[in-house]
Amino acid sequence: MNIFILEDNFLQQTRIEDIVQKILADKKIDCKHFEVYGKPGQLLEDISERGRHQLFLLDIEIRDDEKRGLDVAREIRKLDSEATIAFVTTHSEFMPVSFEYLVSAVDFIDKELPESAFIKRIENVISFVNDSQGETVSEDSFVFTGPKAQIQVPFKDLLYIETSSISHKLILYSKRDILEFYGQLSDILEQEPRLFQCHRSFIVNPYNISSIDRENRVVKFQNGSSCIVSRLKIRSLMKVVERLHD
DSSP, X not given: OEEEEEOXXXXXXXXHHHHHHHHHHHTTOOOSEEEEESSHHHXXXXXXXXXXXXXXXXXXXXXXXXXHHHHHHHHHHHHOTTOEEEEEESOGGGHHHHGGGTXXXXXXXXXXXXXXXHHHHHHHHHHHHHHHHHSOOOTTEEEEEOSSOEEEEEGGGEEEEEEOSXXXXXXXXXSSXXXXXXXXXXXXXXXXXXXXXXXXXXXEOGGGEEEEETTTTEEEXXXXXXXXXXXXXXXHHHHHHHHHHO
């Protein structure tokens, strides 16, 4: 699980951070990445993973901007359609407005609740995310779990994955975005057998291949992007794609 808190008031930062840490300890929940931010830009820059394991606890009013947290939630949702978002705020009057932002927040927690109720609401959100990780993932999702990253994207959107110029890092290309994360191609293939390694530096999703140029050893995808295929892999890849279209 990854937890991100956006709160610009130092006392509230400390309060929420202490509550979250105690919940994690009491419930023995493993949290790989836990950060507290006072500035929205810092939080958005640090989003490097995707999936239901990501929890964002956002204040709505940031530095006298009454709706800044709603804007941040909308940006998060663009970056990660699977993330869990909850608002922790004194502006409960903005609850109806939040629906207009289409961010699908799971809760709207009022900071002025009695302390026991406030803690319970945060605990419920954390438990919700933790339990979601344990559910069986639909075959319509591509999921990768490694020592330094956990990724989840719709399988139908995944085009291909290539090695990065940065050691031990990979780049995932989907129909909607590009995502860099730490991992090995061999680990990807072990966890997701529907993918095909067409080159030592590339893994492709055969379901999204639109054509294969055998002469130039290039595979093209439905969105117009392409990647190379090794001479030894071209025939096998063609057979895989042919079977999918039978």
